[in-house]
Amino acid sequence: MSDKLNNFIKNLDVSAAKFQQMAAERLGNLDFPTTKDEYWKYTRLGKLTKLELSKSADPDRLNLTKHIISNDYLVVVNGFIREDLSQYSKLDFEIDFLGSDRMSEEAYFDKGLNKKDVFSSMNSAFFEKVISIKIGASKINEGPLQIIYVSKGDHIISNTRLYIESGKSSQSEIIQTFIEKESTNSFTNHVTEVYVSENAHLRINKAQLEDDTNSLITTEQIHQEKNSVFKINTVTLSGALVRNNINIAVAGQNCETHMNGAIVTKNNETIDNHTFVDHRVSNCVSHENYKYVLGGKSTGVFNGRVVVQKDAQVINAYQKNDNILLSDFAKINSKPELEIYADDVKCSHGSTTGQLDEDAIFYLQTRGIAEDNAKKLLVRAFVGEVIESFENEHFEKYINTQLELIHGWKN
């Protein structure tokens, strides 16, 4: 193990469980990626990896009222599941908190993850308990299940793990909110694994609202069976370094896959979204739409990889990444990566980067709207397309409130 990595995890203990021991062993042969690494070209980990971090099970009661947007919610503080702060019925979702021994019995657990990836391996070695959510076959859940991940305190590391299996012909929504309470210089390393069964519909709405000194890396490994619809919306409004790795294996025919992102920054944030859709079979559609609004000295990275395998015919894959730079010092690196090995395929991708339309700002001003507010209206309109795709009024309202709190936007 490199000194850097060794130092990074030195305050963490591995449990006796075989699964975690093996992951720790694997970690011993890995190192942090550098900008020489193709998928980390634009994102430097130096600041994060130099942090001296430790675990901390915080026992405090927390007032999370303004973050709760669902009747059923689970609270995780610094990587520890807090049943005392959670509230849920087991009628809609089968919810369990399981150790790695028990999870290893699950057919799909840990299967899709890249064993050479340092962050998901670290997660496997050090997570406390897995939140396992199963949605029964044909179960139609009206209300979503929300998971609130809280960072609390300074120099804390949290390894959080979520496992979702949506049963045949089920329909559900999961909300994930990543927030902080008096937290600085902390790091959350999150892994979500999702198995979407035949004919199931699953939507994940994610809000990432970390402190601007905190970092968050998520790895999302999704497997779709035939006739399923999977949608994941990611909203990032703050954080020192936020990196989302979404990997979707579309393994059954007639699937729909949607990925949307709205990123709004104003300081020094680095927000990096790497998505990967692997079309392994025919007759599927994937849609991707990411919008960045970058202010201050922030950096955005978008890498959208789409692979259409050799015999995967009649695939429609659309990808769009539009960006607005609000300052001369903000920058965006946007890269589509299409690898098409089949011939009956419709793929399109487009990326635009620009400033706000000066004529539109002036027009709004002549109606009595101050320049700042005019800009906010335009930016709000720009990300509106993504906000509409949440399909959840409460989540939308929550995001609007956070936009006002964090970025001073009015609605």
Place this chain on the structure above:
Amino acid sequence: MSKTLLDIKNLHAEIEEEGKAILKGLNLTVKAGEVHAIMGPNGAGKSTLASVVSGKDGYEVTDGTVEMDGADILELDPDERAKEGLFLAFQYPVEIPGVSNINFLRTALNEIKEYRQEEPISAKDFMAMVREKSALVDLDAKLASRSVNEGFSGGEKKRNEIFQMAMLEPKVAILDETDSGLDIDALRIVAAGVNKLKNENNAVILITHYQRLLDYIVPDFVHVLADGQIVKTGDKSLALELEEKGYDWLN
């Protein structure tokens, strides 16, 4: 005597980037209750005048003054000028995808009210106002709630401008070629709308190329703007004369 709402004295303005002078000593005094028409050849500086008065970036005022209601407005931002009661109906209204017409108007109206230290308008009163004012210019209620000007026909855009004017009730409205692009019926409707909004406390400046508009909105004064100056001022008969003879005879 009625009070002066807009007073432009010896206005010189140039394009910032090129240093090209467009307005070259323009004078115009508009009093409450008056309608002024400004005519003049293409490229004379009519739209530039509207832009400079409403505070658009990219123009530098090198000399002269512009006062509204007795106060200098040249240092104010465009939105502050609007809050003081200025309105500009654009020759080319801007399309703003994703921003709903009525949402932004409500934001505007409430921002103006806050500036004037008035209570914000309730959702109910606002909707009633939208209904009343869109009827005034026969603007389809559906258009009122769509994105600002997006996909509107040329004529619909112009009607939307007057609808916004009706919602904001300005003291001084500059209508830049609101008549161009309107069919004959629409012209009549829009003109009737403007006439209804007109009263002894406000004023309207019509920039137009066509005498026809002035049959419907009768001006108290007709000015000819040529090469950055008002070169001639008359009553409505001047418009007829211009229609007949063009602009050449003025030189």
